[in-house]
Amino acid sequence: MRIKQLIIGLTSAVVAISGFVEIAVADLKFPMLVYRTGAYAPNGIPNADGFVDYYKMINARDGGIGGEKILHPECETGYKTQVGVECYEKNKENAMVFQPMSTGITYQLIPKATNDGVTVYSTGYGRTSAKNGKVFKWIFNAPATYWDGASIAVRHVLKENLGNIKGKTIALVYHNSAYGKEPIRTLEVLAKKHGYKLMLLPVDHPGQEQKATWLNIRKSRPDYVLMWGWGVMNSVAIKSAASIGFPMDKFIGIWWSGSENDVLPSGMGAHGYKSLTFNAPGDNYQVHKDIKKYVFDKGEQSGDGSHFGTVLYNRGLFQAMVQVEAATVAQKIHGTSKITAAMYRDGMENVKLDAKRYQELGFKDFAPAFENTCENHGGSGLAAVQQWDAKAKKWNLITEYMYGDSEVVNKLIAEDSTKYAEEQKLTLRCN
Amino acid sequence: MSVDLLNFIETVLNGLMSGVMYSLVALGFVLIFKASGVFNFAQGVFALFAALTLVGYQTGQVPFAHLINELFGTNYHHWYASMPNFLAIILTMITMIALAWVIERLVLKHLINQEPIILFMATIGLAFVLEGVGDLMWGSNVKVLDVGIPSGGSEWLEQATIGLAPEGSDYYGMYVDVLNVWASVIAVVLVVSLALFSQYTKTGRALRAVADDHQAALSVGISLRTIWVLVWAISGFIAMVAGIMWGTESGVQFSLSLIALKALPVLILGGFTSIPGAIIGGLMIGVGEKLAEIYIGGFFQIGALENWFAYVMALVFLLFRPQGLFGEKIIERV
Numbered sequence: 176m177r178i179k180q181l182i183i184g185l186t187s188a189v190v191a192i193s194g195f196v197e198i199a200v201a202d203l204k205f206p207m208l209v210y211r212t213g214a215y216a217p218n219g220i221p222n223a224d225g226f227v228d229y230y231k232m233i234n235a236r237d238g239g240i241g242g243e244k245i246l247h248p249e250c251e252t253g254y255k256t257q258v259g260v261e262c263y264e265k266n267k268e269n270a271m272v273f274q275p276m277s278t279g280i281t282y283q284l285i286p287k288a289t290n291d292g293v294t295v296y297s298t299g300y301g302r303t304s305a306k307n308g309k310v311f312k313w314i315f316n317a318p319a320t321y322w323d324g325a326s327i328a329v330r331h332v333l334k335e336n337l338g339n340i341k342g343k344t345i346a347l348v349y350h351n352s353a354y355g356k357e358p359i360r361t362l363e364v365l366a367k368k369h370g371y372k373l374m375l376l377p378v379d380h381p382g383q384e385q386k387a388t389w390l391n392i393r394k395s396r397p398d399y400v401l402m403w404g405w406g407v408m409n410s411v412a413i414k415s416a417a418s419i420g421f422p423m424d425k426f427i428g429i430w431w432s433g434s435e436n437d438v439l440p441s442g443m444g445a446h447g448y449k450s451l452t453f454n455a456p457g458d459n460y461q462v463h464k465d466i467k468k469y470v471f472d473k474g475e476q477s478g479d480g481s482h483f484g485t486v487l488y489n490r491g492l493f494q495a496m497v498q499v500e501a502a503t504v505a506q507k508i509h510g511t512s513k514i515t516a517a518m519y520r521d522g523m524e525n526v527k528l529d530a531k532r533y534q535e536l537g538f539k540d541f542a543p544a545f546e547n548t549c550e551n552h553g554g555s556g557l558a559a560v561q562q563w564d565a566k567a568k569k570w571n572l573i574t575e576y577m578y579g580d581s582e583v584v585n586k587l588i589a590e591d592s593t594k595y596a597e598e599q600k601l602t603l604r605c606n
Numbered sequence: 607m608s609v610d611l612l613n614f615i616e617t618v619l620n621g622l623m624s625g626v627m628y629s630l631v632a633l634g635f636v637l638i639f640k641a642s643g644v645f646n647f648a649q650g651v652f653a654l655f656a657a658l659t660l661v662g663y664q665t666g667q668v669p670f671a672h673l674i675n676e677l678f679g680t681n682y683h684h685w686y687a688s689m690p691n692f693l694a695i696i697l698t699m700i701t702m703i704a705l706a707w708v709i710e711r712l713v714l715k716h717l718i719n720q721e722p723i724i725l726f727m728a729t730i731g732l733a734f735v736l737e738g739v740g741d742l743m744w745g746s747n748v749k750v751l752d753v754g755i756p757s758g759g760s761e762w763l764e765q766a767t768i769g770l771a772p773e774g775s776d777y778y779g780m781y782v783d784v785l786n787v788w789a790s791v792i793a794v795v796l797v798v799s800l801a802l803f804s805q806y807t808k809t810g811r812a813l814r815a816v817a818d819d820h821q822a823a824l825s826v827g828i829s830l831r832t833i834w835v836l837v838w839a840i841s842g843f844i845a846m847v848a849g850i851m852w853g854t855e856s857g858v859q860f861s862l863s864l865i866a867l868k869a870l871p872v873l874i875l876g877g878f879t880s881i882p883g884a885i886i887g888g889l890m891i892g893v894g895e896k897l898a899e900i901y902i903g904g905f906f907q908i909g910a911l912e913n914w915f916a917y918v919m920a921l922v923f924l925l926f927r928p929q930g931l932f933g934e935k936i937i938e939r940v
Contacts, residue, residue: 212737214861216746351910377910381861383852384868386624386783387617387899387912393781394613394900407861410748414856418758418783436748440857444758479672479683481747 203239203502203514204246205230205495206266208275213253214381215406217436221482222276223249225491228466228477233499235469240502241512254406256280263287271519272296272498278354281314286599289313294501294520298494299324299430299453303357304591306553308524309603311592315523317497317554318545319453319579321403322587324429325358326579327451327558328401329365331427341370346397348388348404348412351377355403358429362401364583382408389415402428409437417444423563424449430558433570434486438563446565449573451558454493454542456570458484461537462492486570493542500536501526524549543576549605553588556581607770609777616780617896623786625892626793627855630848631869632876632884633796634841639878640817641837642714644725648733650866652702652842655740657849657858659701661749663694669743691753695846702842710835718830737863746860751853757785789851796844797881813837817879871920877933886931891916 207226210219230245239245250262252275259280263273272294275281281301288295289312296315297305303322305314319327333340347362349355359375366373374397376388382404389412392400400421404412409432416426424447428437433450441448463484470476471483482488505514505522514522527546533539545554557576564571596603631653638646646652662669666686675681689697713728764779771777804810815823816833824830849858852865868891876887898915929935 211746212741212860214859214864216741217748217859220746375909379910379913381864383856383861383864384624384912386620387896387903388909390617390620390781390896391900391904393778407856407859410859411856414757419781420759420778436857436859440748440750442750442752474679474681479675479745 202244202246203271204248204266204269205272205498206262206270207247207249208252208259208262208273208277208280209249210252210254210276211249212251213255215254218406218431218434218487219254219276220478221434221436221485221487222491222494224477224480224482225488225493226274226495228470228483228488229462229492229495229499231475231477232462232466232469235473235475236465240499241506243502243512245499252277252280256283260284260287267291267293269516271502271514271516272523274298274494274498275301278302278357279352282353285311285314292520293516294523296494296498296501296523298490298497300354303553304588304595306551306588307592308548308550308552309592309605310596310601311552312604313520315547315552317526317547317552318542319430319556319558320553320584320588321357321429322361322584323553323556323579324451324558325361325401326365326584327560327577328427328429329362329369330577330579331449331560331574332399333369340398342372343399344372344374344395344397346374346376346392346395346400348376348378348385348392348400348402350382350404350408351379354405354431358401358403361584361587364587365580368580368583378404378408378412380408381406382411385411385415388412389419389421392416392421393419398425400426402426402432404428404432404437409434410440413437413445413448414441416448417441423447427451427560430490433561433563435568435570436487438565439568441565443565445563448563449560450563450570452486452561452570452572453558453576454489455540455572456484456486456489456561458489460541461539462496462541465537466492489541493538496536496538497526497528500528500532523547524552556584607772609771609775612767612771612777612780616782617900618893619780619782620786621893621896622889623782623790623892624896625872625889626790626885627786627848627851627888628865628868628872628891629885629888630789630793630796630844630851631865632872632888633793633800633881634844634848635866635869635873636876636878636881636884637800637837637841637844641813642725642816642834643722643820644714644729645722645878646841647726647729647866648736649841649845649869650863651733651736651740652705652845653849653852653865654858654860654862655705655736655849656698656702656842656846657751657853657862658740658744658749660694660698660753660846660850661751661853661858662744663697664689664691664751664753665749667744672745673742695753695850698846699843702846703839706838706842707835709838710831714834714838715831733863737860741860749853749858751850751858753850753854755785755788755850755854757783757854760784760787785851785854792847792851793885796847797885800840800881809836868916871916873930874920875923875930877930879934880930880932883930883932891919894919 209223230247252259256279260283278300281297301316303320305311305316428450430451438445501523504525505518506512509518529544543557559576560574561570562573634649666684668682671683759781768779812828872887872891876883895912895915899912903911
């Protein structure tokens with residue numbers, strides 16, 4: 176009797192699991208590499224919340240993408256490269272796309288994902304030369320790269336100085352990691368072109384203590400300071416700059432050094448601090464209204480909902496939206512809602528977000544238009560400068576979205592990607 | 607005085623001030639190690655937990671709000687808008703004392719007479735548990751901590767030193783962060799208070815007796831467990847002070863727990879059992895790393911020496927004086 180029961184039980188379990196697997200395969204799996212714990216959690220949490228709330232809204236409002244529900248399993252990386260790679264290995268089966276949220280992890284995943292046929296989307300971070308779709312078939316980094324960012328920051332400095340920065344000194348305070356080192360090459364080339372002196376000031380993880388760095392800045396008095404920081408490094412740098420009396424309007428961070436977390440601890444000292452951005456601040460876009468209606472009003476928001484509308488939350492919304500749009504495009508191209516990882520890549524390569532499409536998606540005026548092509552996986556390269564108003568506690572866009580120095584950046588991208596293609600013995604695409 | 611010399615003095619001064627901040631963390635390690643022979647790996651997390659708790663009380667945050675709301679479908683986040691700093695600090699102190707008691711009851715009591723490595727491993731576990739509990743209780747957001755301690759460069763010092771440079775030189779005056787000056791004053795008060803407490807009070811003498819010899823202290827009727835609770839509570843208080851100082855400087859965020867790593871070379875230099883050693887070690891590390899970053903790094907065009915140079919100094923000390931400057935030389939009979 177017991178054996179009979181056992182057999183029936185086992186059979187039922189197998190049937191149930193098979194059913195589940197079938198459902199799971201039909202769904203669209205967007206694994207999330209997150210860091211909700213550890214030193215970088217204050218940045219990781221709002222960004223991850225933006226992703227989750229957007230996916231939940233799409234599932235609730237549209238019934239998923241083309242009728243296919245989005246699955247978004249989370250894997251905690253703690254911003255550690257090795258753990259990120261393990262997360263990838265655990266979740267790559269049937270995955271559509273990975274968003275590593277770390278340049279270090281992205282570098283590790285590039286050869287793996289290329290080999291496995293999985294799309295990696297590093298939105299405005301990761302390996303800059305991955306913009307070259309001829310070489311990096313599976314890697315995307317739209318809408319802008321770090322080299323775009325570096326040259327846009329220099330362009331802003333040039334504008335403020337009527338096009339002449341010869342003899343000026345620009346310091347780069349950077350996270351001493353693959354991420355922080357990314358803009359150095361571009362800034363060196365631009366230094367030769369424009370005649371400014373580049374001063375490099377690395378800060379070790381996590382960046383809690385930067386006194387010597389800022390004493391150095393006080394002593395050397397650079398005209399501008401650019402920052403490629405993340406986590407506590409940003410807030411300590413901004414506070415230190417305020418403390419030594421460095422003019423905040425001459426201090427410009429990359430788009431990952433411009434969130435509320437970075438400026439709030441400095442209080443009024445951060446007033447006037449600038450950062451680049453490729454999406455607008457605020458919480459009054461249609462997408463926010465939809466998220467309120469379909470997610471928050473049902474009490475299903477990620478976390479306590481306190482990050483709603485913040486810079487990194489909005490960045491998460493934007494990243495998730497591009498990933499969802501890629502799936503929609505892929506479904507249209509291949510005429511099926513049940514897309515594979517290879518089909519998804521095709522979708523990502525044909526994403527075209529113009530003003531009309533942004534409006535349809537609830538992102539009107541949220542970000543500049545961009546499109547991916549076979550050759551260009553890095554989007555438009557547009558970014559604007561935003562400035563912190565410490566009295567009103569909000570970011571204001573102070574420039575139009577602008578291009579970087581494409582002459583310099585494209586040449587560097589071609590050099591770096593060609594070298595990579597030769598090392599990896601890759602055949603160039605898009606011919 | 608030449609501008610270069612003034613800059614050098616400024617670097618040394620700032621190094622000393624940073625060193626005091628490291629010493630504040632190192633003091634907690636020393637106290638516990640002296641009294642119980644335990645190297646408390648969780649000391650950095652103590653500082654984080656204390657700072658989180660202080661901000662939580664200040665801002666009226668409901669502890670475990672996320673968990674409570676998730677379980678019961680409620681929407682509680684704050685009890686009240688704000689609490690006076692003084693009251694919030696007192697409540698945080700009480701919480702840290704309660705934490706010390708809980709640690710004694712749940713962890714230490716069960717590990718009496720175990721090998722030091724077992725106790726060390728227990729504190730590693732404790733660090734992770736406490737970090738997780740802190741996250742659940744107060745959330746991972748960056749929190750602004752303001753208890754009224756001024757911060758920013760001292761204008762008075764700038765004005766006072768601007769005339770020291772040769773006429774016509776482009777010199778701003780000397781820079782010192784006022785917050786660090788406050789940290790130095792507080793550290794001095796802490797060390798003097800601890801010295802007076804251990805020299806002139808009955809409990810202080812009992813504490814020293816336990817530090818010298820557990821067995822002998824037990825034989826004269828000193829309660830080891832009471833002393834442990836006391837010592838962990840004092841070290842929790844010191845962690846709170848360190849948490850306030852570091853939290854005011856960078857905001858309260860989870861990377862604050864990593865300041866413990868800054869205390870390790872301080873302890874190696876100063877010795878694990880000496881309170882003055884923690885202070886002197888901190889000062890040496892602070893000055894050493896700032897000079898290395900600015901002068902050695904500047905000369906060789908390399909950066910980010912600040913973090914690891916402290917460990918170079920510690921390693922050199924280990925080679926020549928493993929017990930540290932003021933530590934007790936441990937001689938074991940075989």
